[in-house]
Amino acid sequence: GHGLALPIWNTESNTACIDDPDPGVYRQAGMCDRQREATVMQAVLLHAAQGFENFTFYTWEGAELEINGVGMVQEDFRTKTLLGRLYDDVARMLRGGAVRMLPAMGDITRVQWRKGGRDCILAWANQGTAQAVPGVFGDAVVVTELGGRALDRDMAGVWSLGVMPAMGCPPAGSASF
Numbered sequence: 155g156h157g158l159a160l161p162i163w164n165t166e167s168n169t170a171c172i173d174d175p176d177p178g179v180y181r182q183a184g185m186c187d188r189q190r191e192a193t194v195m196q197a198v199l200l201h202a203a204q205g206f207e208n209f210t211f212y213t214w215e216g217a218e219l220e221i222n223g224v225g226m227v228q229e230d231f232r233t234k235t236l237l238g239r240l241y242d243d244v245a246r247m248l249r250g251g252a253v254r255m256l257p258a259m260g261d262i263t264r265v266q267w268r269k270g271g272r273d274c275i276l277a278w279a280n281q282g283t284a285q286a287v288p289g290v291f292g293d294a295v296v297v298t299e300l301g302g303r304a305l306d307r308d309m310a311g312v313w314s315l316g317v318m319p320a321m322g323c324p325p326a327g328s329a330s331f
Contacts, residue, residue, distance in 0.1 A: 161207035161208070163206065163207060163208035163210070164208065164209050165208070166210060166212040167209060168194075169194055169224060190237070191224060191237045192318040193317075195241075195319050196278060198245075199265050199276055200263075202248055202253040203253040203265045214231070215227055225238075226238035243300065250269060252267070252268045254266050259287070259290050261281065261284045262284050263277065263278055263280055264276070267321070274321050274324075275291045275294065275321070277291060278315060278316070278320065279315050280317075281317070282317070285313070288312070290322075291320075293324040293325065294322025294324060297322040299316070299321075300318060300320070301318065303318075305320050
């Protein structure tokens with residue numbers, strides 16, 4: 155609105171289970187960590203799709219004691235956590251590529267990732283789980299969550315989608331969407 159053309163940065167992002175009724179129960183089951191990891195991956199993708207040039211995670215070690223946050227490294231400050239590995243993978247994926255928002259499909263958020271002539275769709279359930287009907291991932295025949303877990307697909311071609319972003323790419327040689 156003021157004629158500025160400066161890059162937009164988000165310099166401090168994190169997530170925590172501080173609002174959970176009993177964070178200890180979630181931590182014991184690993185549910186809190188999975189939700190936090192998914193939230194950070196969603197944030198990175200959404201920031202990229204909205205044109206942010208930088209997304210900085212605060213803090214490296216996760217401020218575990220203060221806010222029950224998730225960290226990029228373990229207590230030795232060297233060994234990466236699952237979030238640290240996911241963050242590195244997504245950062246590598248995004249470098250030199252482009253991300254844009256796609257229309258939501260019900261309770262599913264979607265973005266398109268394009269790099270080197272390859273178009274893929276990343277999608278996730280806004281809460282809990284959602285059934286991703288054929289078309290949510292374009293022509294993809296294999297859909298994998300960030301982190302490598304392949305999604306289940308029923309006989310009707312419906313994917314069972316959770317909050318961790320999952321990516322589907324059209325088979326090699328097929329038309330781009």
